[in-house]
Amino acid sequence: MKNHRKLKLTDILVTIVIALVFGLIYKLWGPVSYLLKPLGFQIDQLIYGMWFMAGPFALLLIRKPGTALLAETAAALGEVLFAGQGGVIDFYYGFLQGLFAELVFLVFRYKSFNFSVAVLSGMASALASFILDLGYGYLFELAGWNLILNIIFRFIGAGLIAGAFSYVLVKALESAGVANIVRPVSKDDYDVLNQ
Amino acid sequence: MLTYHTWLSKVNPSFKFLIIAVLFIALLTVHNLNTMIWITGLFFILYLVFNGFNIKLSSWMLLLALILAVLSSTTMIFFGQGTHILFKWHFLVISKESLARGCHIGLRTFLFSILSLIFVSTTKPVLFFYSLMQQLKLPPKFAYGFLAAFRILPMMYEEFHIIRAAMKVRGIEKNKGPKGQYHKIKRYAITLLAQSIRRAQRTAVAMEAKRFSLAKNRTYYYKTGVSSYDLIFLLTMSMIVMLAFVLSSTLPLTPFTNVIE
Incomplete structure (x- = not known):
């Protein structure tokens, strides 16, 4: 069974296609977020979660170890190659966000892919982004109430977009019959053959 | 996307990527507004002279980078902490410190866009991935x-x-x-x-x-290698950074030497 979980070219290509689509969205999301920024009150943080979506989405769909990390890193690399605003720094963000999303699924030993795990992995990516923001964004030089709003809004946005919305999309793709062509063969599938 | 081939497009793509990636981390440790102004200025000149885009695309990219830089500084300028208050209106407080820090963030956003544009405008994506396989052993x-x-x-x-x-x-x-x-x-x-x-x-x-995933004993259609251009690139980048540090101490343009304080 273990061999079925290793990433093959098929998994990689599907993951990267998804990732590049998200890379393009990430690139376009920059201006959207910056338009909300001058409104103040950290409103832009509510949509920040879009930048975490590739990781949880890919892993929920393909259900193989490593896909969240690969998807989020590839999406970030895509964003760099599409000349995204943050430049190569996006690549570091992508890598760490993907890693944290991946870790949540690892904690559940890649056996649980339900709604709450999805939301949790989205929020884990948000945590990763805060770790990098410590050095990069001068986050803690913001006035206190603004900082608290920033943290709360980003976690809410991450849970909603990267977690809940990914979950809904993958469910819809399952009913469209797409998910089963990219997922590893499970024990149930073998049992069907033995009947 | 590449219209012109400057010497930067002859630098090994992976090497270029690595140097710029290291430079990004190094630049995060810069908290001196003067140094940031000089570094941004010098890399901006490098981009203007040696980028591979045509004028129209290049101007659009620069305009976008400029808008993003201005917008990215607003949160810090309007809501940052500081004691020397210049302007106050309800929640909106602009202090000397937050203004300096906001400008610093704006400049850094612009600088990072410029550095990415230097990479993107002089690198063919296909060659980048071939070089990742050959020099950095990416499967x-x-x-x-x-x-x-x-x-x-x-x-x-x-x-x-x-x-x-x-x-x-x-x-x-x-x-x-x-x-x-x-x-x-x-x-x-x-x-x-x-x-x-x-x-x-x-x-x-x-x-x-068709055995695209074969890792061992394979041949490549495009061969990428290391050349003297890589050394020139490394020297140019380090010269620019050093020059900026020297200029910021001899010709400081602002009184802000540490935006965190």
Whole structure:
């Protein structure tokens, strides 16, 4: 069974296609977020979660170890190659966000892919982004109430977009019959053959 | 995308990427506004002289980078902490410190855009991935996965138009408001993703059959190597950074030497 979980070219290509689509969205999301920024009150943080979506989405769909990390890193690399605003720094963000999303699924030993795990992995990516923001964004030089709003809004946005919305999309793709062509063969599938 | 071939396009793509990636981390430790101004200025000149875009594309990219830089500084300027208050209006407090820090962040956003533009405008994506395989030993299945995925993107764009036309023909009504928007996004996302996942899966099966994922003893259509241009690139980048540090101490343009304080 273990061999079925290793990433093959098929998994990689599907993951990267998804990732590049998200890379393009990430690139376009920059201006959207910056338009909300001058409104103040950290409103832009509510949509920040879009930048975490590739990781949880890919892993929920393909259900193989490593896909969240690969998807989020590839999406970030895509964003760099599409000349995204943050430049190569996006690549570091992508890598760490993907890693944290991946870790949540690892904690559940890649056996649980339900709604709450999805939301949790989205929020884990948000945590990763805060770790990098410590050095990069001068986050803690913001006035206190603004900082608290920033943290709360980003976690809410991450849970909603990267977690809940990914979950809904993958469910819809399952009913469209797409998910089963990219997922590893499970024990149930073998049992069907033995009947 | 590349219109002109300057010497920067002859530098090994992976090497260029690594140098710029290291430079990004190094620049995060710069908290001196004067140094930031000089570094940004010098790299801006490097970009203007040696970028590979045509004038029109280059100006658009610069304009976008400038707008993003201005917008990225606003949060810190309006809401940052500071004691020497210049302007106050309800929640909005502008202090000397927050203004300096905001400018610093804006400049850094601009600088990072410039550095990425230097990379993107002088690097062919295909050669970048071939060089990742040959110099950095990235497994071919990842590199060819990327290259194939790039080819699928234009097909998705075409499909997007087909889906939109199909929805129009079938008279799918436009619901207004956030809920309508949500349904619209979902409808497009599912159809586009489903199609491209199927296509990616078929492509991958064909690629595996043709041994694209083979890692050992393989040959490459494009050969990328190391040349003297890599040394020149390394020297140029380090010279610029050193020059900026020297200039910031001999010709400081502002009194802010540490924006964190």
